[in-house]
Amino acid sequence: MFFPGAAPPVPFGPQVNPVPALDPTTLLPPRYAVNRRGVQVGSLALELFQVADPNALADSLGPEEFGADERFPYWAELWPASLALAEFLVRRGLLPGVETLELGCGTGLVGVVAAQLGARVLFTDFEEDALAFARANHALNLGRPGRTRLVDWRDPPADLAADLVLAADVLYERRFLDPFLDTLLGALRPGGTALVAEPGRAIAEGSVEVLERHGLCRELHLEEVTAGGREHGVWIHELHRSPARE
Numbered sequence: 244m245f246f247p248g249a250a251p252p253v254p255f256g257p258q259v260n261p262v263p264a265l266d267p268t269t270l271l272p273p274r275y276a277v278n279r280r281g282v283q284v285g286s287l288a289l290e291l292f293q294v295a296d297p298n299a300l301a302d303s304l305g306p307e308e309f310g311a312d313e314r315f316p317y318w319a320e321l322w323p324a325s326l327a328l329a330e331f332l333v334r335r336g337l338l339p340g341v342e343t344l345e346l347g348c349g350t351g352l353v354g355v356v357a358a359q360l361g362a363r364v365l366f367t368d369f370e371e372d373a374l375a376f377a378r379a380n381h382a383l384n385l386g387r388p389g390r391t392r393l394v395d396w397r398d399p400p401a402d403l404a405a406d407l408v409l410a411a412d413v414l415y416e417r418r419f420l421d422p423f424l425d426t427l428l429g430a431l432r433p434g435g436t437a438l439v440a441e442p443g444r445a446i447a448e449g450s451v452e453v454l455e456r457h458g459l460c461r462e463l464h465l466e467e468v469t470a471g472g473r474e475h476g477v478w479i480h481e482l483h484r485s486p487a488r489e
């Protein structure tokens with residue numbers, strides 16, 4: 244059966260060189276116990292791989308793994324800010340072919356949702372294991388691994404550029420605030436939009452506002468999400484750069 248006026252279905256021929264289906268679990272780092280859970284984001288039903296017990300992971304880290312850089316494995320949690328930003332994106336609608344950069348992607352929910360909406364997403368984080376989860380979560384939902392790049396905001400690559408920059412819950416350590424804002428400013432193309440979701444941590448107060456001094460226009464939205472059986476309010480800063488670079 245086909246719709247009147249539409250081309251008839253193409254008859255099946257012999258399949259040449261069938262591409263074997265990718266098993267997304269092969270993209271996960273082997274050291275973690277992993278859960279696969281369903282996540283509903285507006286009208287989108289997704290599945291995500293997550294570290295089964297992020298608290299146990301944090302407790303298990305010794306001084307060498309915690310490292311001189313004092314990195315806590317925040318990437319392994321799914322934070323309410325990422326749910327809020329993902330829901331915001333779904334309400335805004337399709338992003339066909341939009342070059343999109345996620346900063347501090349963690350396990351990648353926001354970027355996976357942007358990809359489901361048609362965006363061309365580059366997932367970035369300074370944790371290799373976070374990127375492995377983002378690649379696997381992209382594969383789980385879109386059938387191919389996500390594109391990833393190791394990026395530390397303290398030393399971002401000069402060629403990082405996108406029309407849409409996304410970031411959820413990345414404003415929580417003083418030493419990273421200015422490097423994050425500089426990375427965002429350096430990567431956002433003229434005419435582009437950045438969406439920064441933050442749950443109102445005291446340390447973040449006034450930080451995104453600084454971008455207005457660099458000529459970005461800012462609108463603020465409040466999203467309410469339920470996560471872990473609780474309601475959370477999340478601020479979404481929507482930042483626009485004018486088409487001609489200031």
Ligand SMILES: C[S@@+](CC[C@H](N)C(=O)[O-])C[C@H]1O[C@@H](n2cnc3c(N)ncnc32)[C@H](O)[C@@H]1O
Nearest residue numbers: 317318321322325347348349369395396411412
């Ligand atoms: C609180 S987690 C949020 C993860 C994810 N966006 C979410 O909302 O579920 C912060 C993320 O930022 C990353 N991050 C922190 N400092 C960073 C830096 N200097 N450069 C790049 N990524 C960083 C962490 O590895 C982590 O994935």
